[in-house]
Amino acid sequence: MFLNSDLKRRSLLSIDDFTDREMSEIIDLAIELKRRRDAGVRGDLLRRKNIALIFEKGSTRTRCAATIAARDEGGNVEYLNRNDIHIGAKESVKDTARVLGRMFDGILFRGYSQDTVRQLRDYSGVPVWNGLTDDCHPTQILADLMTMRQCFGDIRGKKLVYVGDGRNNVANSLMLGCAKAGVNYVTCTPPELCPNPDLVAHAVETASANGAEVAVMHDPAEAVRGANVLYTDVWVSMGEESKKAERMRLLSPYRVDMELAGRTGNLGGDLIFLHCLPAFHDSETDSSRDTGAMEVTDDVFESSFSKVFDEAENRMHTIKALFVSSLADE
Ligand code: CP
Ligand code: NVA
Secondary structure, three states: OOOOOOOOOOOEOOHHHOOHHHHHHHHHHHHHHHHHHHOOOOOOOOOOOEEEEEEOOOOOHHHHHHHHHHHHOOOEEEEEEOOOOOEOOOEOHHHHHHHHHHHOOEEEEEOOOHHHHHHHHHHHOOOEEEOOOOOOOHHHHHHHHHHHHHHHOOOOOOEEEEEOOOOOHHHHHHHHHHHHHOOEEEEEOOHHHOOOHHHHHHHHHHHHHOOOOEEEEOOHHHHOOOOOEEEEOOOOOOOOHHHHHHHHHHHHHHOEOHHHHHHOOOOOOOOEEEEOOOOOEHHHOOOOOOOOOOOEOHHHHOOOOEOHHHHHHHHHHHHHHHHHHHHOOO
């Protein structure tokens, strides 16, 4: 429904699994589904569809977004964390995939290895969506691009600057997603945290086909000039807790604060702040949440140009669009 492209039974392991056009159409569909939900419509596009949610890592947004997305349209979900099922311990990923594929219509996976989500896709026989691995976070980027569309309308030619850990899952997928959408993209990161050069080369080529540019820079004040979107993520991703001290040392000069926002030249104009969340901003960093890092200051996080909660809501609309495009009967 609402799609020109045929995305039936399609998986999403990396944002590159969709063509540029398919990615854009998924966002169109998410905007339409949001409009319907805001109008009070709860449909049955996923009626009798059962979706397994396998989570090796914690989650607030992705888990809840997938649950509400399915339930809004009459579908069912089963949440399975690594203590609930045998995956990777008593039973191989391959066997787990073949069992779940006999029962479920689709699987959303969050965990460590990209190889696990690949095996789930290859052996389950049902669509599989990557809800974050160490390498990428494609469903996040759909929500980010949707939020930019809501703020700017046409996003081609806009400039997004990601400031922080340049080689994490979000940064990897965001670079490719922006390139596919024709958004000019800069990763601003210390030399020690640069993205994989092959990935950068691929993003540069993809962006160029869409009239945009991709660059890796190291000086935040220079990188953010002319930015329409400032984006950051945690300095220590899930599974990397032992790297905290090193990341604090490397990334302290990359904190997004009001001074850096001012250096865009767009403060009070065409500038928004995005963060995939969860975030560490000063008033929220306390000893009970031992993360330490503070990638964004409170005044930016709480500012009128911060769109992080619209972005979080859009996780649900975009995941719903993925489920519907892949599983809906009509
Ligand atoms: N942005 C995101 O993926 O959030 P969760 O870790 O809460 O799912
Ligand atoms: N880079 C972060 C993203 C969380 C949504 C992590 O992997 O922990």
